[in-house]
Amino acid sequence: MELYVERGFEQTTVAEIAQRAGLTARTFFRYFADKREVLFAGSASLQEHLVSALEGAPPAAPPMEAISTALAAAAAMLGGRRAYSRQRQSVIAAHAELRERELIKMASLSAALAEGLRRRGVAAADASLAAEAGIAVFRVSFERWVSEPTERELAQVMRDSLSQLRALTADRGPDQVVDAASA
Amino acid sequence: MELYVERGFEQTTVAEIAQRAGLTARTFFRYFADKREVLFAGSASLQEHLVSALEGAPPAAPPMEAISTALAAAAAMLGGRRAYSRQRQSVIAAHAELRERELIKMASLSAALAEGLRRRGVAAADASLAAEAGIAVFRVSFERWVSEPTERELAQVMRDSLSQLRALTADRGPDQVVDAASA
DNA sequence: AGGGTGATGTCATCAAGTGACATTGAGCCA
DNA sequence: TGGCTCAATGTCACTTGATGACATCACCCT
Numbered sequence: 001m002e003l004y005v006e007r008g009f010e011q012t013t014v015a016e017i018a019q020r021a022g023l024t025a026r027t028f029f030r031y032f033a034d035k036r037e038v039l040f041a042g043s044a045s046l047q048e049h050l051v052s053a054l055e056g057a058p059p060a061a062p063p064m065e066a067i068s069t070a071l072a073a074a075a076a077m078l079g080g081r082r083a084y085s086r087q088r089q090s091v092i093a094a095h096a097e098l099r100e101r102e103l104i105k106m107a108s109l110s111a112a113l114a115e116g117l118r119r120r121g122v123a124a125a126d127a128s129l130a131a132e133a134g135i136a137v138f139r140v141s142f143e144r145w146v147s148e149p150t151e152r153e154l155a156q157v158m159r160d161s162l163s164q165l166r167a168l169t170a171d172r173g174p175d176q177v178v179d180a181a182s183a
Numbered sequence: 184m185e186l187y188v189e190r191g192f193e194q195t196t197v198a199e200i201a202q203r204a205g206l207t208a209r210t211f212f213r214y215f216a217d218k219r220e221v222l223f224a225g226s227a228s229l230q231e232h233l234v235s236a237l238e239g240a241p242p243a244a245p246p247m248e249a250i251s252t253a254l255a256a257a258a259a260m261l262g263g264r265r266a267y268s269r270q271r272q273s274v275i276a277a278h279a280e281l282r283e284r285e286l287i288k289m290a291s292l293s294a295a296l297a298e299g300l301r302r303r304g305v306a307a308a309d310a311s312l313a314a315e316a317g318i319a320v321f322r323v324s325f326e327r328w329v330s331e332p333t334e335r336e337l338a339q340v341m342r343d344s345l346s347q348l349r350a351l352t353a354d355r356g357p358d359q360v361v362d363a364a365s366a
Numbered sequence: 367a368g369g370g371t372g373a374t375g376t377c378a379t380c381a382a383g384t385g386a387c388a389t390t391g392a393g394c395c396a
Numbered sequence: 397t398g399g400c401t402c403a404a405t406g407t408c409a410c411t412t413g414a415t416g417a418c419a420t421c422a423c424c425c426t
Contacts, residue, residue: 062354103286130351132319166352171245
């Protein structure tokens, strides 16, 4: 991480990372599948937390409410380290390869949430859609949280984004409003 | 594509691809930034189509309606080649590196849609959220369309998924229903 | 003490990707 | 016709990422 910040991701070689850690490049690859993975080491534990939060939601809660519980757990894990998150995010944002890796982690998160929902008895179709929507909220919220100058809490940003999504999907425009009124 | 199907993505080398095309590896890299990009050559044109469909939506249409128009355009482009889409999808699904690339293409699509919405006068926050939600619908729909045995049209799957998302986000569970009734 | 076990190092090798420069060939113009 | 230009392609050399095979070393257990 030090090296990535100092000289950029592409400009730092695995040999250098290993050297600074007092190890060999070969050893590096025994701990990290590739050069990018260093920045995503914590993502597995984040995923576990989200899933277990999902499991802890009231059984009667509808899918998006359960997702909201999971998002709150995410906020609790990440919300305390805004400075670090900013630094990490700026490294990732600067390199397409890293953004790719981040996206696949998000996709994995989405899949895990969908599976968690299915275990709660949610229909498969609803589950993946709700999970995708939840991840969309996560992504947008996190980005806002690190980039906004205001010091709004991550959990709050997430709640706001979710209700914003609700409003957006509910808004079917003038035509549909007329239809609904005449129905 | 032939080689990727024949022997898998990792097992085929750029030298082999170039040889089958009657070229040199060096020349391959003049056409494709990397080995993965071959499978995503058409994505730029897909993105252009979606954005111009978005621009063509009625100015008064709310964000998600405009997004829905763009999704219809996507369905029109892709809906006719289910067999090819299946083959391509199976190659991509089998390799994490390819899924990464696909995800970043989707993210690029999302960013383009968000920008298109902003040009329509949608607030930035709404725009990115609506775009993300739209891409979520796209992703889920496409996956269903290639994997379902039924021969439902892609456009239809997309419409169904979108209204499903509407229902999911609207469902706030028993508590909120009571609140709403007492309000 | 001796032996197993896990972490690390060493070496060799392959494939991805890139920069610098040479070659070819098609079209064009005086 | 002869020569020029320009784009596409080839050739070569090199760096780096990544992996397999095998050697070593330190430590723990009995």
